[in-house]
Amino acid sequence: MEQGGDDIQALIALMARLPGLGPRSARRIVLQLVRRRSQQMVQLSQLLDRVAQNSRECVVCGNITDRDECAICTDPARATGEICVVQDVADLWALERGRAFRGRYHVLGGTLSALDDVGPEDLGIPTLLARIDDESITEVILALNATVDGQTTAHYIADALEGSPVTVTGLAQGVPIGGELDYLDDGTITAALRARRRL
Amino acid sequence: MEQGGDDIQALIALMARLPGLGPRSARRIVLQLVRRRSQQMVQLSQLLDRVAQNSRECVVCGNITDRDECAICTDPARATGEICVVQDVADLWALERGRAFRGRYHVLGGTLSALDDVGPEDLGIPTLLARIDDESITEVILALNATVDGQTTAHYIADALEGSPVTVTGLAQGVPIGGELDYLDDGTITAALRARRRL
Incomplete structure (x- = not known):
């Protein structure tokens, strides 16, 4: 049962635990890396090490x-008075790719969940409320997932800001660009119909 | 467009070039690694480095x-006089997982291809023929893919061994275990029918 030595087997096992990968895809990746070990593999190892040493969460927003x-x-041009609340860094990156939002972000790092015992403090919601005061925010955009947990969290934040002068908004719901009605779920179609607009 | 710094973007780009991954899955993997940077990421970097330094092709078989x-x-118990010829190391590993073969291997590293200008020397076929003499091999099992290139290569090796005392065999073709006839291609069904056996 020699399959490249213990280190290779450990590497495959570690790779197989990454999101979206399994034993088979991890094996394929490791075999290709071993074939290109003097370049791609060394480069990957060094980049991983550098990122592991240097990356951290932004102390303000969690990016x-x-x-x-x-x-x-730190970009003064982005002090627009708007703050966009997202669940994960991946959501922040997705919004940045769209280049539509020019304000600042607040990454919650999760959603409220009674089952998993995640409360407002775990998500840094008090910090968010403090930032809204400190940075003279005028609009809070709740760009949370359209899931039950995401919407519960959005409602909680909206409630906490009740009576404060900031405007609280959420992303529009409707038909995605390029979406075909036939393939959409009923909830999305209903939401799109309710929020219909004059052309 | 701050998405974690240049190193993170370089890491995502490098990951996205691995087989089976793209920009989206590479981003997901890198984000999870950054979240677990003090453990999983450092461990992965170190394993990649160790494997890159220590792995090489076996000078005899190419594993x-x-x-x-x-x-x-180097295992004397595997000097059974049988040698199994495979295209890639991945195929060798697949056969080892099955634990059915107890002889030795020869990894070609590819298939003959006039289009890509791959000849017998590029695949170490002369080395294979030399091993068959040196290691007193009695059976050569051509475990090559059932593709045109794989079968061309198998025929070439079988021809080269014509007249020598070794037995040349190939893998059986037929219905895979758990396979449903309805989902099989016509070629496989025809091959399975031609090679039918008495129960």
Whole structure:
């Protein structure tokens, strides 16, 4: 049962635990890396090490950065008075790829969940409320997932801001660009119909 | 457009070039690694580095190993007089997982291809013929893919061994275990019918 030695087997096992990978895809990746071990594999090892040493959460918004505060939080042009609340860093990156939002972010790092015992403090919601005061925010955009947990969290934050002067908004719901009605779930179609607009 | 710094973007780009991954899955993997940077990421970096330093091809059979000769080539119990010819190391591993073959291997590293200008020397076929003499091999099992290139290569090796005393065999073709006839291609069904056996 020699399959490349213990280190290779350990590497495959570790790779197989990454999201979206399993034993088969991890084996394929490791075999290709071993074939290109003098270049791709060494480069990957060094980059992983550098990122592991240097990456951290932005102390203000929770974005991943290689400094104490991320480039969005330190960019004065992005002090627009708008703050966009997202669940994960992946959501922040998705919004940045769209280039539509020019304000700042607040990464919760999860959603409220009674089952998993995740409360407002675990998500840094008090910090968010403090930032809204400190940074003279005028609009809070709750860009949370359209799931039960995401919407519960959005409602909680909206409630906490009740009576404060900031405007609280959420993302529009409707038919995705390029979406075919036939393939959409009933909930989305109903939401799109309710929120219909004059052309 | 701050998305974690240049190193993170370079890491995502490098990951996205691995087989089976793309930009989206690479981003998901890198984000999870950054979240677990003090453990999983450091461990992965170190394992990749160790494997890149220590792995090499077995000088005899072409298997991946951390020594000069792999554990199969140095195990006297596997000098059964049988040699199994495979295209890639991945195929060798697949056969080892099945635990059905107890002889030794020869990894070609590809298939003959006039289009890609791959000749017998590029695949180490002369080395294979030399091993058959040196190791007093009695049976050569051509475990090559059932593709045109794989079968061309198998025919070439069988021709080269014409007149020598070794038995040349190939893997049986037929219905895979658990396979449903309805989902099989016509070629497989025809092959399985032609090679039918008495029960």
